[in-house]
Amino acid sequence: MDREIELKFLIAPEASDAILDRLGAQGAVRRLDATYYDTADHALRRAGFGLRVRDGDGGRKQTLKSASAGGVFARGEWEAPVSGPGPDRDLLDQTPAGRIVNGDVLAPVFAARVERTLRLVEHGGAVIEAALDRGELQAGTDRAAVSELELELKTGQPAALFDLARDLMAHAPLRLSLVSKAERGYALALGEAPGARREAAVLTRDMAAAEAFQALGNTALGRLCVAAEALADLPGPDAVHNLRVAARRLRALLKLFRPVTGKLAATPASDALKALANALGPARDLDVYIAETWRPAAEADPQPVEGLAALGKALIEAQQVAYSRALEAAAPDRFGPLALDVAAWLEAGDWLSDPERVEDRGTPARVFAAGRLKKLSKDVLARGEDLEALDHEERHALRIRGKGLRYAIDALAPLFPDHPKRLERWSAANRDLQDALGGLNDQALGASLARDAALAEGDPQAAYAAGALSAAPETTDKLMREAKAALAELKAVKPFW
Template sequence: MADTKREIERKYESDDSGLPDLTGVAGVADVVDKGTVDLDATYYDTSDLRLASSKVTLRRRSGGSDAGWHLKLPVAPGVRDEIHAPLSDTIPGELATLARSRVREGQLVPVVRLRTTRDVQHLIDAEGRLLAEVSVDRVRATRLFGGEGEAQWTEIEVELADGGDPAFLDKAEKRLGKAGVRPSKSPSKLARALAETHGGKPHPKEPDAGEPGTAGDHVLAYVRAQRDAIVELDPAVRLDTEEGVHDMRVATRRLRSTFRSFPKVLDRQVTDPIADELKWLAGELGVGRDLEVLAERLAASLDEVPPLLVDGPIHDRLRNWAEAGDRGSRRRLLGVLDSKRYLTLLDTLDALVAAPPLLKAAAGKPEKVLPKAVHKDFAKVTDLIETGMAQPPGTDRDHGLHEARKKAKRTRYAAEAAHPALGKPAKAMVKSMKSLQSRIGEHQDSVMARATLRELSAVAHAAGESTFTYGLLYSREEQRAAAVEAELPDAWKKAKNKARF
């Protein structure tokens, strides 16, 4: 099983003069020489360097205290998540899987070999705790595929200790700067090796869109951001990290909403089939996510019930129901992410961004084109809320408010896309629709909770168990929904007053 750690480091140029004295760095009580180690790393990528284009690295390294396979995923400048697997002759399947959203159907081959002689020092505080590891690396790079040649250089690397305060790196950098040491121009050793050896055909990059000018520019910038989010969140979903599934699902919804909100900017004859595939993906992502949210809601509600009113093994039944559903949905989701259909969708999104199906309105001024689209979506929300609330309490009202919530999301996402162009009015619309979406979402969560409680109560009754507590929870959910319905007219009135361009 691979291990994950957060790597926070900075790299600096070096002229072979060694490491400056760092005893003057604030907080450093001692600098401990840890000796020299020889590292031998082979970096893997596709023939067109798809991983390098995404600032992702996959390597097999021997030597040092962490020999093995390392997959590094970018988080922020100077921050990466490093996933480690034991040393082996072939690429570990788990790491290859985590790189799949970038690699797709490509083959991973050795592209660069780096042999490094590393002089290591530890910066220690007054209590003997490690603050950072500082190394002077003398590197020799050899191109293995897609080019030829060698390159040599020396650099200084400062890596923050696990759990350390990133502000310490600023203190170390200040001391290095006074000694004439400057930050490296390359973000990684691999990037420098590729730049300083010859040949290779990097994965085609999309042209720099520059500053958005037209309505189409703004819509495409939003589309591109959501496409990037889906690709970048893929490893998080596979690793089952907190909010990974939720965030990817939101990105798919934002894309679908954008296609439908701006039909005069992007040709729906092209985007509708893509939207259908995004709906499929969102549905698959939602199977486990919806279950998780519902299980947490029911468990929290049960915790609020006085012990004397908890009759029967309801705790066990809720837990078993949630665990069984989670196991099945997790296996299914991983199968989806490994499917040909999913990888084809990623390729299709790349093609859409590279050659967008722009219509005449795309060339228009954003302050004229974008507000019309946002207002059109907003009008649909108005109609759905008024129609839904006109229905008597029950299934028709529940369905109408659920549709209103979905349209409120679409309006919110349209306003998000328009925000860079329209400024504060669009921001106010986003805030207003988010609040409304949350409020109606509470109503829909109650609807789903009541449906589940009915099912679980029927199973409990068939097993000869008491269903009293299920009925109590059901009644409380009814009260929650009724409270939302009572507050909604005033909340909607306030939302309409705030959401103006």
């Protein structure tokens, strides 16, 4: 098996010439036609593998790629020449995929028809192969365009790979993507959005804390990139929400593993992720208020509040402004450098060689995870001890801590498979706490959003409707009871770690 470290970027077709001009070196153009194979139930895909047979200038080759091989952008690869049109089962049996297929029939799932322009670039003491692919994926009668750039490190340090990527990004819009052609092809064949089925990080009992962080970071960054791509392609409430959650989860992960990484180069990435989430916040909050408060009232018969039409107009105006800001934050020139900086830090950041963190990096992942979960849960329970006495800001701080605990549980749970029922209770109670505290926060935030939108419009009827739609006291009481019950459950259940 060879270990390759590569970066993949989606590019606009019209940016291809600018990329090639910047790369400068002479190269070759090849025609690459590949067919991807799997079992009827897609066992290879579910196990994180992609199997293709490709015809190119070097003849016909069979290639098996794994989703990961130890690093953020490292992938396992098994490649060998073949003579027949389909996969060579004997060669496949010599790889980890042999036991997964286990004699089942392999059939074509999709094909890739690509023209590849190659450049071999020397940069920062490293040799990097740049491959510009243009063509399409084919699954039955369905087609999807391919326009992407791959940078593969041949020799030298990974930092040089990221430096070259930054240089190219400064000259053309590049969108970092952790979705392979195989994933996109499967999505096309199944009628899904690319990256919709990204698997959770694979964590094992024998992992060190640093290895677990890289595995989780890879997954979180991949989901962030998929969400940004989805928002750019089809803006809407779900896309805004998914990107905001992805940014928050990745930032929470950076905080969770701070004892392992220290503060080296982490703060800029964390601050940028916070800024991204904040830029998406108004669009998300307005989406929620319009869907859950204004629209039900506007569609009621008879309408319980006057001025709802005027308030609706004001909300739509505010929503359009908020979406403009959200799309600007997810645009390649803003999002691209952020994603690349996180990627570079995960794969080749200073934290990996910090002599003061050697012991922390080598701490068994289970030991590290148990300590962090214990600390986070203790903090949440302490802050929620006298819930009714907390003001809005204190409840909001509790909600943020609870959200951090929820993200930590989701990330670290695979390390503790021995108590599934306890895990289920912890997850459910924490989710209930977040729902209740989120509802209380939405009440206060929604009223403020509606008031601000009405004032910006300068319409007294809109302002009246905004005030009239404020939540009733009984709703607040119900949410408080639910939050207290969830905290009591968290206090009662035994740890799953």
